Structure formats: structure tokens, C-alpha cells
Amino acid sequence: MKLFVPITLVSTILLITSGFVYYLFASYNWGAGEILMHLHLWLGLFFSFYLVYAIPKHIKNNISKVKLNNFKFVSYSLMGFMFIVLFSGILHFIPYFSYFFTPIYYQFDIYNFISKVHLIFASLASIFLTIHLSLHFKKAKNENF
Amino acid sequence: MKIFKYKKIIIAAFSLFFLTSFIIYGLNPKVEYKGIDIDNVDFYSLPWDKEKPFFPGELATADGKMGNPKAIPSSSECVKCHKKEFEEWIPSLHSISGRDLIYDNSIEANVQIKKRHHGRELSRFCDSCHNPIEVAMGKNNPIVSVEPSDVQTEGLACIFCHTATNADAELGNGAITFDLNKAYDNLSGSAILASPTDHARAFGSAKTNKLLKSAEFCGACHNERYYPPVTPSQKVLHAQSTYDEWKSSWYAKNNITCQDCHMNYEPVKFIGDLQKGIVEKPEKYSHNFWGGNHVLQDTNLKEKLLFLRGGVLPGVTVKEYFRLIDKQKPTTLKFLKAAAKVEIISKKVVDKTLEIKVKVTNVGAGHNLPTGVADQKHMWLELRVSDDTNQTIYHNGKTDRDKNVVIWAERFRDKKGKIIMDHMTFKTADITLTRPSIPARESQIITYKVILKDALQVKNIEAKLWYKIAYEELVIKTLHRNIPIPKFLLASDKKEIK
Numbered sequence: 001m002k003l004f005v006p007i008t009l010v011s012t013i014l015l016i017t018s019g020f021v022y023y024l025f026a027s028y029n030w031g032a033g034e035i036l037m038h039l040h041l042w043l044g045l046f047f048s049f050y051l052v053y054a055i056p057k058h059i060k061n062n063i064s065k066v067k068l069n070n071f072k073f074v075s076y077s078l079m080g081f082m083f084i085v086l087f088s089g090i091l092h093f094i095p096y097f098s099y100f101f102t103p104i105y106y107q108f109d110i111y112n113f114i115s116k117v118h119l120i121f122a123s124l125a126s127i128f129l130t131i132h133l134s135l136h137f138k139k140a141k142n143e144n145f
Numbered sequence: 146m147k148i149f150k151y152k153k154i155i156i157a158a159f160s161l162f163f164l165t166s167f168i169i170y171g172l173n174p175k176v177e178y179k180g181i182d183i184d185n186v187d188f189y190s191l192p193w194d195k196e197k198p199f200f201p202g203e204l205a206t207a208d209g210k211m212g213n214p215k216a217i218p219s220s221s222e223c224v225k226c227h228k229k230e231f232e233e234w235i236p237s238l239h240s241i242s243g244r245d246l247i248y249d250n251s252i253e254a255n256v257q258i259k260k261r262h263h264g265r266e267l268s269r270f271c272d273s274c275h276n277p278i279e280v281a282m283g284k285n286n287p288i289v290s291v292e293p294s295d296v297q298t299e300g301l302a303c304i305f306c307h308t309a310t311n312a313d314a315e316l317g318n319g320a321i322t323f324d325l326n327k328a329y330d331n332l333s334g335s336a337i338l339a340s341p342t343d344h345a346r347a348f349g350s351a352k353t354n355k356l357l358k359s360a361e362f363c364g365a366c367h368n369e370r371y372y373p374p375v376t377p378s379q380k381v382l383h384a385q386s387t388y389d390e391w392k393s394s395w396y397a398k399n400n401i402t403c404q405d406c407h408m409n410y411e412p413v414k415f416i417g418d419l420q421k422g423i424v425e426k427p428e429k430y431s432h433n434f435w436g437g438n439h440v441l442q443d444t445n446l447k448e449k450l451l452f453l454r455g456g457v458l459p460g461v462t463v464k465e466y467f468r469l470i471d472k473q474k475p476t477t478l479k480f481l482k483a484a485a486k487v488e489i490i491s492k493k494v495v496d497k498t499l500e501i502k503v504k505v506t507n508v509g510a511g512h513n514l515p516t517g518v519a520d521q522k523h524m525w526l527e528l529r530v531s532d533d534t535n536q537t538i539y540h541n542g543k544t545d546r547d548k549n550v551v552i553w554a555e556r557f558r559d560k561k562g563k564i565i566m567d568h569m570t571f572k573t574a575d576i577t578l579t580r581p582s583i584p585a586r587e588s589q590i591i592t593y594k595v596i597l598k599d600a601l602q603v604k605n606i607e608a609k610l611w612y613k614i615a616y617e618e619l620v621i622k623t624l625h626r627n628i629p630i631p632k633f634l635l636a637s638d639k640k641e642i643k
Contacts (some may be wrong), residue, residue: 030331031173096339141248
């Protein structure tokens, strides 16, 4: 679990930035935007698998050290948001991947809903991740674990 | 905030992202497709209204520009994700409205008779409905300077309807505005499925989706008027009034639209239900466009069918093409049969004259029978009276050319009043009717008087309502072959006299 924080941080930053750049700027250059989207989707998929593997261990190793309620609240909220972001991301990935076999897709309205959920909860997750890390270090400094 | 303990990682991650993005954007120059200004289409001829580049057709593009052949996709590019819709559309007449050989050669024949009077430009009138994408790319021109592309050969291709923004059924003659120059995807297949916002921009605007459900959309082509410079007529000629017929019918009053029957997955059941007073509009619509042309779905013609349909369409193999047509054919035949009913309603002998009344009813069509450009599509009644040995006593309407045959057809006439049988639209000066067509849910009663030698000899009376999609003259004119066109039995009735 030594690499948990670096992997999570790097992946989150890459996913958040690529997602926002695609969302805001893809229409300025669709060719480049599409490459970013491919990277975003595949990285998102691998990160999802990684979190499924790593999060239980991360909780197991650290839960006993957590005493502050607000830290617990932030951490569990972050986990919930991450779950929604990754789940809505996988809902984007399924039709993307299905194209190479038998294409499946949703109605535009459903896509719009999933995309909005993905975007909103990705924003919340990045804010809560920042708070989570901040609180973590604050506590570490105060030796309050 | 001690989060910056990881500042090296954070900086490295951001740097990695921006470097990657910089490389990606740097290596992918922006590609943008735009419509082509009419002035930039070399040699494009505008002999009439300079503001209406597709005149005498009423077609228009939303941005007023010509289509870009490099950008506009063929329907075969839609098949990967919209296989079902594509396979329904393929056997329909909409997919071959521009390439059907008889139509294509008929255009050529019309152009030739007006070749010194902007014949080629006049073909924009016909192709505005039959081949709108070709028209909107500037192909209907004496000198063709537009590069070919698959979509130009697909008649009413996917992108035509799915980018339409406006339709005027009262005006007719292809009065559809379509946003042709936004009809392309910026993303490739798999990426579209992950993020279809751009695909929706191109093909799924709310305005288009609403328009596609309306009868007015169909009416913009299924209302056809002839006037100069298309024809030498002195007045506006109503060549096709299918939309107007529907508009004044029971169907329009009850909000049963064209789509409800012609794009129904079970059209015959739907028509049957309507007759019973059950109105259940379909939840989903098909792309079969059920219609009246059974010959161009007759797979028994084998390779001749392929020839008549102008070859195989992009995106399917010949084997697949025939399989799909075969699948659609039975419903087309049943659909036709659901339109009409024939009844021998009375028979009496007065002074050695047998008087027979035959009632022909339009039971299933939401427009008149026959409809469309009825100088070719026509129906007639056959009546045969026979004795107990099945010897014919009286026979009328054995063919559509019999003397005194009861026939429903339009007659195109030239300036001298001579009947034009080969659909030479550009020389049609007048249109007359052999008898009025039968409006939806209405009947006509035809009375026959048969002079008998012996009234007791009459045993059987049989009435048949036949339908034919074209006259042989059209085939002779367009294919230079004298091929009989098969007739189709719409309805019949038989009475035995005891």
C-alpha cells in the first residue's frame, strides 16, 4: 500500500483534468479531444479496478486510527462520491467498449443524466479528496490519530 | 494545509497531463467541415431565382449553402449502431428513390426533351424529393463539378430526414429545409457511444425529432404541383395530392398520421384495428416505409430486381440485400390488400338486361385510392359473368386497356391534348382524371349493364380490383424493353346465382 497515495493522486489528477478539458474544450478540436477521451476512459477503468482492490485495504489499515467524526464524514463521503463517479464512468465505458462487438447505447436523455452525475460528483470528489488529505495531515501533525 | 507534502507528485501529475495534452493537440490540427458557398461550386447554373439554388424544387439547406461531399456520411456509416433501422430502410423505396433505374432513366428522358431549355436544371424539381442530397450538393447541373460520394446515391438517406428542420406540406415539391452541413460526426464510432453530445448536435435536435413525427414532413414531398418552368401548363396542375387527401380525411381528424401506418411494425393489424374502431398509436416506429410498389420488392425477379433497383446499396452484400427485401415483401403485399374492398351489392335482370352494381370501398388507406402520381399508379375493375359451364358471357376490364374499362388514373396530356403514357412530366400541359379517386373510408358504386340472350344461363359473377404501379410505356421509354408489368389483385368478390 506504499504506492496507494501516489497512484490515487496521479490518477485522480489525470482523470479530473482530462475530463474537464474534454468537457470544456473538445469542441475546439474534436480530433485531439477524442484522444483525450480514449485516455480518460481507459485510465478511469484501470483506476476503478485499482480502487476496488486498494480501498478495502486502505480502510482496514487506517480506520482504527481515525477518531475525529468530521474526518470520518469526509472520508466516507469521499468514498461514496468516488463510487458514483466510477460507476457513472463505467456506464460511459460500457457502450464505448461494446462498439467493438455489438453496440449498445442509451437514449440521449439517459446519457445527459449520467454525464451530469459524473461531472458533478467528480467535482465533489476532488474537493473532498483535497479536504481528506488536508485533515489527514493536520491530524498527523497534532498526533491526533 | 500540509497536502503539499505530495507537491512533487501533484506537480508531476499536472505536468504530465499538460505535456500530453500539448502533444495531442499539437499533433492533431483542427479539422472543420463547412458548407460550400454556391459561388464556389464551379459552373453552377442558376437560370431562374438566384435566391433559390434548387428551384424549381422547393428544397433548401438551413445555412443556404451547398453540401460538402467530403463531410456528409453515407447511411452505411450508420449501420454499425443503427443496424435495425438500416435493415428496415434498405428494402424500402426510400433507399432507392434516386437510383431506381426506371426513375433515373425517366429523369434523363425528361431532361432530353428540354435539353435546350435548362433540362438538367429542371431535374432539380424531381430530385428535390427523390435525391435531395445530390441536389443540395449541386450535382443537377449541365456541367458537374461536384465530386461523387456514396450518400449521393442513397435517395432519402438517413441524414436527410434526421437533419430536417422545416417542412411545408401546402407548398409541396420537396419543401423541406434540412441542416445538411451539420450532418457529420466529429467523433469516431466508439467515442460517439461514450459521449454522444456531438452526435445529438448533428442528428438529434428536438426540432428535427418533432418534425419527423408529423404528417406535414411527409406531405412536403407527397404533394406535388406542376407549373412553369417545369411544365408548359397554364395553370397549377395537382399531380399528386396525397397529403391534401389525408388532411381532409377521417384519419387527419383523428390524428392518425402517415407514420402511424407507413412506419408501423404491424401496419396490417393497425389498419384492421382502425376498422374496428380501435386507435392505438404505435409506441415505436419502423423505418420500413410500407408503400405501394410491390414490383421493386419482387425477389422472384432475381438479378433483374437488382438491375431495376439500380444495383446494391453501400453497406450490404447482394445476398443480404435480397434477404432483407424478402423479409419486407409479405407485409408490403398484405399492406396493399388492406387498402380496398370490392362487393357485388346487387344483381337484377330487367328485360334481358342484367344490371350489376359493384361497390369499391377505400377501407384501409388514409388517402385516396389510387394516390401518388397516378398517371402511372392506377387501378381498374374487372367484371366477369359466366354460365354454369364457366363460359364467359360478359367480360370487362380483363386488362387496363380494355375498351370502356372502369379505371382510376390520371391522364397527363401534352399541349395538343394527346395523352402522355410515359411520364414525360416536362411536356405535361394538363392533367385529367379518368374518374375521381376514392377518398379514405368512402365508396364508389359502379353499375354494369349486360345484355343477355338467356337470363337463366347466368351462374357466376366475379369482380376483381386490380392495381398496377406503372404502364408499359414507361418501361419502353426508360429501359427500351417491352416488358409487361405485373398486375396486383387488391380485392375481389364472387357471387353465385342459384
